[in-house]
Amino acid sequence: MRIELTVNGEPVAAEVEPQELLLDFLRDRLQLKGAKRSCDVQVCGTCTVLVDGGPVSACTYLAQEAAGRDVLTIEGFSRQPEFDEFEQAFARHAAVQCGFCTSGIVLTLKSLRDAGELRDEADLRHGLDGNVCRCTGYQAILAAGRDLLTGGDR
Amino acid sequence: MSGTVERTGEVGFSATRVDLAEKIRGQAVFAGDVEVPHMLHGKVLRSPLAHAEIVSIDTSTALAMPGVVAVMTGRDLLDIDPYYGHAIKDRPIVAIDRVRFAGEPVAAVAAEDEATAQAALAAIDVTYEELPVVDTIEKALAPDAPVLHDTPLRPGLFHGLGELPERDGNVGYRYRMTAGDVEAASAGAPIVVEDEYVFPAIYQYSMETHTVVADYRPDEILLWASCQHPFLVQAEIADVFGVPVGAVRIVVPYLGGGFGSKSYTKMEPITVALSRHAGRPVRIQNGVDESMVTSRRHGMRCWMRTTAAADGTLLTREARFWMDTGAFADNGPRVTATAADAAPGPYRWQAADVDGSCVYCNTAPSGSYRAFGATHLQWIGERQIDDVARRAGLDPLELRRRSLVRTGEPVRPDGTGKPLDADLIGDIERAAAAVGWDEERRPWRGRGVSVGLLAAGAHPVSRASVRLCADASVEVNVGTTEMGQGARTVMAQIAAEELGTTISRVRVQGADTRFTPYDRSTGASRSTTLAGKAVQNAAANVAARLRETAAEVWDVAEEAIELRDGRAIHGDDSLVFPDVIAKRFGFRGGEIIEGGEVRPMGGDTGSYAEGPVFWEVCVAAAEIEVDPDTGVVEVLRTATVADVGKAINPLLVERQDEGAAMQGLGNALFEEMVFDDGQLVTDSLLEYRVPRIGDLPGHMTTIVVENADGPGPYGAKGCGEGALAALPAAIACALADAGVPMTELPLTPERVWRRLQAD
Numbered sequence: 047m048r049i050e051l052t053v054n055g056e057p058v059a060a061e062v063e064p065q066e067l068l069l070d071f072l073r074d075r076l077q078l079k080g081a082k083r084s085c086d087v088q089v090c091g092t093c094t095v096l097v098d099g100g101p102v103s104a105c106t107y108l109a110q111e112a113a114g115r116d117v118l119t120i121e122g123f124s125r126q127p128e129f130d131e132f133e134q135a136f137a138r139h140a141a142v143q144c145g146f147c148t149s150g151i152v153l154t155l156k157s158l159r160d161a162g163e164l165r166d167e168a169d170l171r172h173g174l175d176g177n178v179c180r181c182t183g184y185q186a187i188l189a190a191g192r193d194l195l196t197g198g199d200r
Numbered sequence: 201m202s203g204t205v206e207r208t209g210e211v212g213f214s215a216t217r218v219d220l221a222e223k224i225r226g227q228a229v230f231a232g233d234v235e236v237p238h239m240l241h242g243k244v245l246r247s248p249l250a251h252a253e254i255v256s257i258d259t260s261t262a263l264a265m266p267g268v269v270a271v272m273t274g275r276d277l278l279d280i281d282p283y284y285g286h287a288i289k290d291r292p293i294v295a296i297d298r299v300r301f302a303g304e305p306v307a308a309v310a311a312e313d314e315a316t317a318q319a320a321l322a323a324i325d326v327t328y329e330e331l332p333v334v335d336t337i338e339k340a341l342a343p344d345a346p347v348l349h350d351t352p353l354r355p356g357l358f359h360g361l362g363e364l365p366e367r368d369g370n371v372g373y374r375y376r377m378t379a380g381d382v383e384a385a386s387a388g389a390p391i392v393v394e395d396e397y398v399f400p401a402i403y404q405y406s407m408e409t410h411t412v413v414a415d416y417r418p419d420e421i422l423l424w425a426s427c428q429h430p431f432l433v434q435a436e437i438a439d440v441f442g443v444p445v446g447a448v449r450i451v452v453p454y455l456g457g458g459f460g461s462k463s464y465t466k467m468e469p470i471t472v473a474l475s476r477h478a479g480r481p482v483r484i485q486n487g488v489d490e491s492m493v494t495s496r497r498h499g500m501r502c503w504m505r506t507t508a509a510a511d512g513t514l515l516t517r518e519a520r521f522w523m524d525t526g527a528f529a530d531n532g533p534r535v536t537a538t539a540a541d542a543a544p545g546p547y548r549w550q551a552a553d554v555d556g557s558c559v560y561c562n563t564a565p566s567g568s569y570r571a572f573g574a575t576h577l578q579w580i581g582e583r584q585i586d587d588v589a590r591r592a593g594l595d596p597l598e599l600r601r602r603s604l605v606r607t608g609e610p611v612r613p614d615g616t617g618k619p620l621d622a623d624l625i626g627d628i629e630r631a632a633a634a635v636g637w638d639e640e641r642r643p644w645r646g647r648g649v650s651v652g653l654l655a656a657g658a659h660p661v662s663r664a665s666v667r668l669c670a671d672a673s674v675e676v677n678v679g680t681t682e683m684g685q686g687a688r689t690v691m692a693q694i695a696a697e698e699l700g701t702t703i704s705r706v707r708v709q710g711a712d713t714r715f716t717p718y719d720r721s722t723g724a725s726r727s728t729t730l731a732g733k734a735v736q737n738a739a740a741n742v743a744a745r746l747r748e749t750a751a752e753v754w755d756v757a758e759e760a761i762e763l764r765d766g767r768a769i770h771g772d773d774s775l776v777f778p779d780v781i782a783k784r785f786g787f788r789g790g791e792i793i794e795g796g797e798v799r800p801m802g803g804d805t806g807s808y809a810e811g812p813v814f815w816e817v818c819v820a821a822a823e824i825e826v827d828p829d830t831g832v833v834e835v836l837r838t839a840t841v842a843d844v845g846k847a848i849n850p851l852l853v854e855r856q857d858e859g860a861a862m863q864g865l866g867n868a869l870f871e872e873m874v875f876d877d878g879q880l881v882t883d884s885l886l887e888y889r890v891p892r893i894g895d896l897p898g899h900m901t902t903i904v905v906e907n908a909d910g911p912g913p914y915g916a917k918g919c920g921e922g923a924l925a926a927l928p929a930a931i932a933c934a935l936a937d938a939g940v941p942m943t944e945l946p947l948t949p950e951r952v953w954r955r956l957q958a959d
Contacts, residue, residue, distance in 0.1 A: 079233040080226020082456065084407045085488050089885040092407055120226035133224050137216045140851045143859065144684030145223030146407040146456030152224060174893045178885075180405055180457050181684040183862030184893045185900060186855055 054122025091177035094150035143181035165197030214851035250878025303493030380551030408456020460568030512592030538573030634839030648933025657813020679719030698739035700763030725918025737796025820926035831953030845910025864927030
């Protein structure tokens with residue numbers, strides 16, 4: 047089936063299989079490898095991309111569901127001016143270790159902030175509960191996230 | 201504690217990770233991101249049965265499917281000796297005649313795309329004849345148990361355990377350590393603590409699953425592999441496929457976590473064999489369910505007895521334990537030996553007797569996982585120390601103060617090996633203080649402190665080279681695998697420090713065995729200490745060449761030349777490095793490239809010979825609260841100690857320690873692989889729970905201790921494992937302090953609740 051969508055601001059038209067996952071579409075067809083595959087069951091969050099601004103697990107989201115929508119991956123977000131602030135925060139606190147979960151976490155934080163849901167520590171903990179990081183023990187990610195808060199806790 | 205270290209040089213300050221930008225931008229390449237021309241996709245048919253004879257395999261239907269290029273079974277490996285295993289060569293590339301665990305590879309398909317390969321698996325017809333399943337340690341040790349491996353033992357290339365003993369039934373390896381006369385020393389002891397304990401199988405869950413791209417060519421076997429020890433894998437692949445070591449080239453991209461799951465050889469042989477059979481490059485990427493049955497932490501049963509005098513003076517410690525190593529040995533012998541080292545704990549014993557067995561079972565193979573052996577035994581030994589303290593009417597901290605081994609004293613009760621190279625009493629005092637040790641006790645709350653040592657460093661062989669280019673940029677070639685720990689950043693800091701330049705000029709490469717100098721492995725907390733020392737030596741040799749040339753220019757002694765800020769300096773004279781190199785070669789080109797090495801004997805590394813390279817400190821304290829109605833254990837405060845000698849990058853040390861602590865929390869409270877009749881029940885992240893952000897303790901403290909007592913560069917020693925062994929022990933001790941003495945991990949609500957009901 048044919049779909050048309052926007053990926054990182056560019057229009058994309060493609061023939062996809064009905065069962066084709068958005069993750070495979072992005073990684074294999076468009077060569078956007080920043081979203082990673084891990085658990086395959088929507089638990090770990092490492093495949094997170096934004097669809098119309100909201101986070102989805104691309105491992106359990108069909109490519110065809112993205113038809114007519116706006117998809118943002120880490121490759122697209124890292125070209126936006128706002129990204130610098132995220133990179134600085136993650137660098138300051140060494141919130142990246144192996145880096146496998148990082149793009150999913152950064153995109154989740156961005157969507158929370160865009161939605162006005164990154165006001166305080168509670169928002170941060172609630173919003174990141176769908177992103178597993180096995181390396182950091184989360185302290186570093188929380189510290190970076192605090193630097194990105196928009197509310198009084200910042 | 202972060203950010204407080206004043207910068208005085210390139211070492212000892214929290215430099216930004218050198219890999220941060222490419223990782224956060226999604227540009228870092230992992231094995232699963234590698235695509236090569238004509239690459240096929242491989243899928244593995246895995247046995248549904250835990251123990252069976254293979255009667256027949258019919259691959260004809262699968263092979264006839266459009267898009268399927270090759271189907272490989274054991275029959276396609278008859279021209280080689282298709283067995284591997286770095287400790288014991290007991291594992292076929294795919295099952296030959298018999299399967300020994302549910303999940304064992306039986307066949308592999310290479311197809312034009314992954315979906316076709318997956319579909320072809322279902323078209324392979326295997327007929328099995330079921331055999332009795334030996335899925336537990338008890339069944340494996342029964343006198344009439346079927347024996348999983350009945351051929352003569354073949355030692356692997358890298359067991360490192362002296363002469364391996366012959367197997368005894370399903371006991372693949374046994375390690376004994378005795379010191380003194382336990383019977384005499386414990387006779388009539390007024391305090392005897394004795395119990396049996398259970399430790400579960402655990403999944404490392406590196407988020408990147410095992411992934412390999414292999415290209416078997418006539419002149420070279422080329423791999424991109426998610427492996428921690430590329431040089432050991434290179435040697436095993438050469439051995440199995442009968443080619444020279446130099447004809448195997450392994451490129452290691454970034455690893456999406458390792459934690460031991462990618463140590464030694466894993467999915468590399470089957471991927472190479474499939475590429476050989478298909479005649480094209482092949483990628484195999486495990487699913488999480490497949491990685492779970494590729495490597496895991498050993499489940500264990502343990503009996504332990506500790507005796508003491510009425511005043512708490514420790515007398516004897518005895519331990520018998522049995523490790524479930526699964527169907528193949530993998531790293532089981534080493535895990536068993538390291539566990540035996542941890543069993544006595546770092547105390548002054550009058551006598552000790554430790555007897556560990558590594559037992560084959562029809563379960564998925566067990567290998568390395570961060571702080572192996574120490575994590576298994578520390579919580580048991582420390583629970584018994586606390587019981588002794590309780591019986592003697594002593595504060596557990598005070599008993600430890602009195603009984604711990606002091607710096608310079610032998611760690612092993614039999615007096616062998618390296619003496620203690622740390623200040624354990626200082627470490628436990630700090631940890632205990634951080635969880636409010638002397639604060640008022642409240643009902644259903646408890647505090648625990650734990651201390652142990654992990655034999656660290658593995659075999660001390662590391663080489664590195666440092667290349668100073670004509671423009672003064674620096675390349676560090678070192679085989680350490682960057683799997684998140686920050687090795688590339690630390691290596692850059694060490695090289696910059698030695699050369700008198702800044703890390704912005706330094707580039708650290710990943711391993712490519714064709715070009716990168718040999719490094720034994722990335723594990724056992726060894727990289728900063730050993731590979732870091734090799735980098736330091738290599739950089740110092742480059743610095744010597746710079747001094748040599750500058751000394752010639754100014755006609756002064758080499759020792760009078762200082763290297764600082766990218767310049768060679770003598771009094772008021774100075775030359776930037778590019779000018780020094782131009783003087784050396786007479787034109788604006790050339791380079792200075794030098795090697796450095798670390799080996800057990802010789803040079804300035806003689807102390808590595810006695811082993812272990814260093815004792816990694818495993819110290820933690822915890823405060824918990826248990827809900828008596830539900831059995832839920834809430835961790836209120838934790839403190840872990842990173843006793844690192846010298847923190848090359850203090851923030852990265854803290855991050856390593858925190859990550860280990862969080863894994864320790866998961867190991868203590870809920871992580872458990874459940875097997876039923878040899879079948880893994882918890883085979884996805886829906887059933888296997890790893891710590892999430894909501895599981896963070898109320899307050900977590902990392903204490904970095906720098907006593908410059910390590911054998912690595914600037915007095916450094918490794919970190920990143922200790923907290924994982926120490927925190928489960930501190931939590932179990934805290935729970936016992938709150939009134940719930942548990943003898944089985946993890947401390948799930950149901951298990952804790954049942955223990956409460958039993959009172």
